[in-house]
Each structure stands twice: as C-alpha cells, then as structure tokens.
Amino acid sequence: MKMLETFDLSVEFSGFKAISDLNFSLDQGEVRVILGPNGAGKTTLMDLITGKTKPTSGKVVFRGTDITGMDPHGIARLGVGRKFQGPNLFDNMTVFENLEVALQGNHTLFKALAFKKKKALVDRIYEVLARVSLERKANHVAVNLSHGEKQWLEMGMILAQDPELIVLDEPTTGMTADETFKTGELIQTLFKGRSVLVIEHDMAFVRQIARVVTVLHQGKFLAQGTLQEIEQNQRVQEVYLKEGSHA
Numbered sequence: 708m709k710m711l712e713t714f715d716l717s718v719e720f721s722g723f724k725a726i727s728d729l730n731f732s733l734d735q736g737e738v739r740v741i742l743g744p745n746g747a748g749k750t751t752l753m754d755l756i757t758g759k760t761k762p763t764s765g766k767v768v769f770r771g772t773d774i775t776g777m778d779p780h781g782i783a784r785l786g787v788g789r790k791f792q793g794p795n796l797f798d799n800m801t802v803f804e805n806l807e808v809a810l811q812g813n814h815t816l817f818k819a820l821a822f823k824k825k826k827a828l829v830d831r832i833y834e835v836l837a838r839v840s841l842e843r844k845a846n847h848v849a850v851n852l853s854h855g856e857k858q859w860l861e862m863g864m865i866l867a868q869d870p871e872l873i874v875l876d877e878p879t880t881g882m883t884a885d886e887t888f889k890t891g892e893l894i895q896t897l898f899k900g901r902s903v904l905v906i907e908h909d910m911a912f913v914r915q916i917a918r919v920v921t922v923l924h925q926g927k928f929l930a931q932g933t934l935q936e937i938e939q940n941q942r943v944q945e946v947y948l949k950e951g952s953h954a
C-alpha cells in the first residue's frame with residue numbers, strides 16, 4: 708500500500724494555480740525530497756497534505772484513506788507529523804516541557820497517564836531526548852538552544868507523536884554544514900521505517916538522505932528520479948538556469 712497519494716490535486720488562490728493536477732505517490736518507509744525553484748508550490752503541497760489548505764479539486768489519500776478536506780488535527784491524529792519551515796518551539800518553556808506538550812497530543816499515552824501517573828510520560832520524554840542528544844539540556848529554556856538543537860528538538864517532538872508520515876519543510880535552512888549532516892543522520896535514524904517527505908535544496912543533504920527526488924515547477928510535476936538523473940535532466944536544468952539555483 709502507498710503511504711501517500713495525490714490524484715489530480717489542484718489549488719487555486721484567486722485564479723492562480725499554486726498546485727496544478729498533481730499526481731504524486733510515496734511508498735511506505737520511503738524518504739523523498741521535493742525540489743523546485745521558489746514559488747514552485749512545494750510548501751503549498753505540504754499544506755494540502757496536512758490539511759492547512761483545502762484543495763480546489765483532486766484528492767489526497769493517506770494509507771488508503773481519503774483525507775481530502777479533513778482538518779489539520781484530524782490528519783495529524785491519523786499519523787501525519789509536520790515540521791514547518793524555521794523553528795516552532797515554545798521559546799520560554801524548557802526542552803522537557805516542549806516535549807511534554809508534544810506528547811500530550813498523543814491520545815493513547817495521555818489516557819495511559821491516568822493509570823501510570825507521570826512515569827510513562829517522563830520515561831518517554833527522556834527516551835526521545837536521548838535520541839536527539841539533548842538529555843543534558845532537558846531543563847534548558849528552548850530559546851537558549853543553538854539553531855541546530857532547536858530543529859532537532861522539533862524533530863524529537865514529531866517523533867514523540869509517533870507519526871507514520873513525516874513532512875519537513877527545509878529543515879536545514881540556516882544550519883552549518885556539520886549541523887546539516889547531523890540532521891541527515893537524524894532523519895535516517897530517528898525516522899527509520901517511517902515515510903518522510905522533505906523539501907530541501909542543499910544538494911549534499913539531498914544526496915545523503917534520498918534515493919528518489921521529485922521536482923516541481925509552477926505547481927506542476929516536472930521530473931522525478933535519482934539526484935544524478937535529475938541533475939542531468941534538460942528540463943530541470945532549463946528551469947534552474949532561468950530562475951536561479953535556489954530551491
């Protein structure tokens with residue numbers, strides 16, 4: 708079964724088609740990168756998948772369930788976790804508290820708390836903190852973390868919610884080369900076995916994490932293949948030459 712499929716998906720903003728008749732699919736356990744110049748519709752595609760934006764026409768299917776038009780909470784509850792572009796933490800709360808909030812969105816565990824008090828929650832928080840190497844910063848206020856640590860904490864918060872599909876919008880923006888590499892490793896270890904859709908433009912990072920890359924242009928499918936195939940694709944080269952190299 709496919710983890711995610713879109714069928715002739717389109718959205719119009721005052722007559723402008725930001726996504727146009729897009730047919731896309733992602734396998735279970737696959738890490739896929741979405742490339743495309745600025746304004747290609749990459750973030751809009753994520754908005755459509757996660758329910759933030761409702762399509763004008765077409766369908767979004769998650770694990771065989773039609774989720775078209777469902778609200779973001781409903782889609783999240785079905786098992787879709789999203790990381791927006793840039794840090795989105797509760798700045799004045801500690802690392803531990805940020806994870807606590809993320810976990811209390813997990814209904815199953817929240818119910819279990821009534822019986823096992825807070826033990827299950829605290830154990831789970833430390834388990835996730837260990838996986839993003841932040842145990843020693845559990846009581847630090849989030850605002851004091853480095854840029855990389857903030858992004859990794861957010862990835863931990865997504866993991867805590869145990870989603871099957873994870874959607875990340877430019878997770879390495881503003882990172883050093885070392886932080887970027889570590890983020891690639893985290894995606895591979897932290898989210899192992901899950902399906903991941905990543906918008907990204909750092910080519911070293913794309914090479915590190917993805918086997919298949921999908922390129923969008925003006926809201927439409929442009930090309931798909933290995934990074935090597937994409938780099939040699941004439942239509943892709945034309946688009947990037949015309950519009951500059953930034954994704």
Ligand SMILES: Nc1ncnc2c1ncn2[C@@H]1O[C@H](COP(=O)(O)OP(=O)(O)O)[C@@H](O)[C@H]1O
Pocket residue numbers: 720725743744745746747748749750751752954
């Ligand atoms: N809510 C919206 N209202 C109007 N136009 C929008 C909206 N969201 C996106 N767009 C437009 O759709 C196009 C695609 O935007 P976006 O998905 O953010 O591109 P990308 O993430 O690939 O850079 C852009 O021209 C953008 O201005």
Ligand SMILES: [Mg+2]
Pocket residue numbers: 749750751
């Ligand atoms: Mg974007």
